[in-house]
Amino acid sequence: MSTHTSDNVGVVTPSVFHYPEPFVLQNGGALEGFDLVYETYGNLNATASNAVLICHALSGHHHAAGYHDSADTKPGWWDSCIGPGKAMDTDKLFIVSVNNLGGCHGSTGPESIDPSTQEPFGPDFPQVVVKDWVASQMLLAEHLQIERFLAVIGGSLGGMQALQWSIDFPERVENAVLIATAAKLTAQNIAFNEIARQAITSDPEYRAGRYRLEDTNPDHGLMLARMIGHVTYLSDDGMASRFGRELKSGDIDKDQDVEFQVESYLHHQGRSFTQRFDANTYLLMTRALDYFDPARETDGDLVAALNHAKARFLVMSFTSDWRFSPERSKEIVDALIAAGKDVAAAVIESEHGHDSFLLPIPRYTSALQAYLNHALSRATEQWNH
Amino acid sequence: MRPDLELVANLIQTDARVLDLGCGDGELLHNLQQHKSVIGYGLDKDAENIGLCLAKGVNVIEQDLDEGLGNFQDDSFDMVIMTETIQSVHNPLLLLQEMLRVGRECVVTFPNFGHWRCRLHLAASGKMPVSAHLPHRWYDTPNIHLCTFNDFEALCAHLNMLILQRRVVNRHHNERSLINLAPNLFGSYGFYHLGRTT
Incomplete structure (x- = not known):
């Protein structure tokens, strides 16, 4: 197995973002600071207008594409979509992929040492929610000097983060791509x-x-x-x-x-x-x-919750996905339409259930690619004006 | 742009809210977004069309018109457009009513089954008409609800819809005097701009 063929990003080395300040969580708890492990693929352009944030799902992590060393046989979890010429084209985009707080792949989580006890947090690690993840990702974006993401993209639990981004930081998300996800x-x-x-x-x-x-x-x-x-x-x-x-x-x-x-x-x-x-x-x-239920802040009204979002949205689901069914995506799409937001939606034929979002299904990857290509050319036009 | 879409585009005001049913490759919405800064959505169920719309940055929603427009609120659009699609939906009556529920006005275009070529074909051969503007055979046609201009206008009257404007063209999308004389006989395509009576 060659890890340096032209269709993948090759060997990647994770980085660590250390945030030294206290970080208050939604549930009232706090961390005395944290580490976030992340990887990047591609290059940030001069205007920092080609940055894309990848949000991972339940069992995911920062290693979304490429290999960790030349003997590595298994690429990152979203390698089917990230790489040169792929749907998320690393020849054009600068992609940031982060392991979330509470994770177990290097970011601060239950396995980390609790500074107050000098023992692993274990079950005492404070409950973090999607909003906390978004807030911590935002601090990483600032560290990377990315003022605005061309797109925040995620599937499943990752799609929830992309949706929360569009609500919490409307000025910082140009496109939110929600794949096989739900508003709750x-x-x-x-x-x-x-x-x-x-x-x-x-x-x-x-x-x-x-x-x-x-x-x-x-x-x-x-x-x-x-x-x-x-x-x-x-x-x-x-x-x-x-x-x-x-x-x-x-x-x-x-x-x-x-x-x-x-x-x-x-x-x-x-x-x-x-x-x-x-x-x-x-x-x-x-x-x-x-x-996760962003509409809880607006008395259950998802349209109201989305009112201040400024992103354009792409919402995709898969016909055989019953864990995050197309109906759940449709709820998001309908709310976005009712809120007058720019949204496109596709329901991809697939027999692979929820896992479809990780697979190289041609219609799915080409739709994502077409959408991102247009998003990038629009952003470039805006910069040139 | 397709000549019939040109006719539609001329009716749309700047900044209008537009819904395009059966939006195809998104040509109309793309044009309207660029030149009239409309806020528009297009519905289509064809995978290839949806890909083409995404590449243009058109707000395309994958949705089968036969499932209705229940996900759109009353009065949420200034104009609802349906070009050359009504003949292929399961329930044209319901869809027409829905169009004027979610939109204040609508535009419907469709091929005329009362055109003299259709009539002649049926009369002379005793077989279902196959022509340049209706190229399918009876058993493989998506056009399950063909009608004539007279049929359509009767339905509009039945539904209390106002015909604000009617344009009738030949298959080259030209308006000729012969057509104006006997539209239901000489017109290939009808273009109807409809509104509510109340």
């Missing part, structure tokens, strides 16, 4: 998150969240949580065509222990997740998902 979760969606949380917290190895101190990990609970999540990110048809009823091992007719392909896949996904994800972060991120 449905009861069904929250229910899946709660089952995942219960799987983790009921694992005896969870130890009330202090598993690190006791040198253990709630592997089983975290694995279950990920398996549940995975099923909801795929679709019935997608699983049927990918796994069908194929057996990985055993023979049903011979009364042997049988493992279906789909079981094997879920076990593998679950197990590998426990190697790279922190249980307390998973709890925190799912709660941030559940709590």
Whole structure:
């Protein structure tokens, strides 16, 4: 595997933004400062008008594109869309991708040391919400001297951040691209998150969240949580065509222990997740998902919540996505229209469920590319006037 | 720009709020955004068209007109436009009513099934007309609700809609004297600017 082919950004090295001041959170808590790990791809132009912020989803992180070293075989999580000539074209755009507060990939989170106790925060890490993430990303933008993002882009929980950006910092977002997301979760969606949380917290190895101190990990609970999540990110048809009823091992007719392909896949996904994800972060991120509801500040009126937004919006969803269904995107689109905002919306045919937003589906990536190309040429025109 | 779109564009005021039903590649809205700074949305259900609209920076919404306009509020547009689309929707009556609910005025253009060529074709061959402006055969046509100018005007009367302006053109989008003499016989395309009676 070559990591230096022309269709990817090659080897990237993460950076750390250290914010030394107290940072007050929405829930009243505070951090005495924080670190945000981030990566950038492409070059910021002279007018700083080509900057794009990528917001990650539940299990994401800052490593969205390229490779971490030349032996690395797995590219960043959104490599299908970020790179030279890709939908988010690094020949034209300067892309910033950040690991959110509360994460477990280098930014300040439950695994970080609490300065007041000199021990890992663990379960005592304050609950952060989407608005906090946006506020911290904004401080990173200032650090990078980006006054205004050409676009803030995210899928799922990342789309929620892009939406919150457009509300909280209307002057700083030219385009908000919301992919496979929702203005708030449905009861069904929250229910899946709660089952995942219960799987983790009921694992005896969870130890009330202090598993690190006791040198253990709630592997089983975290694995279950990920398996549940995975099923909801795929679709019935997608699983049927990918796994069908194929057996990985055993023979049903011979009364042997049988493992279906789909079981094997879920076990593998679950197990590998426990190697790279922190249980307390998973709890925190799912709660941030559940709590997100920008219309709560306007008595449930999403149109009113969007009233001051100035961005142009692109809203995309996928036909087989039932966790963040096209109906949820339509709610956002309808509210944007009612608020008189510029918005375009596409519903992409796909059998890959919620995971579609991570895949190189031609109609999806070309729509994103067309939109961003136009956004960039409009921004360039404005600068030249 | 397509000649019929030119006719439509001439009716739109600067800064108007415009909804274009079946907006195609977004040519009209793109033109109106550039020259009349309208706030406009286009609805379409064709994937390729949506891509073309995005490339132009047009506010295109992927939406099937057969699902109605329930997501648009009353009086939210100055003009609702539907060019050469009404013949392919499932419920033209309902959609017309919806157009004048969400918009104060609307423009509808469509091919005339009462054109003499259609009539002659049916009379002479006994088969459904296939012509330059209606090229499909009966079994593969998207045009499931073809009508004549007389039919359309009768529906407008039935729905108490005001015909503010009617323009009738031939297939080259020219207005000729013969057409004015007997539009339902010689006109290929009709252009109707409609308003509410109250």
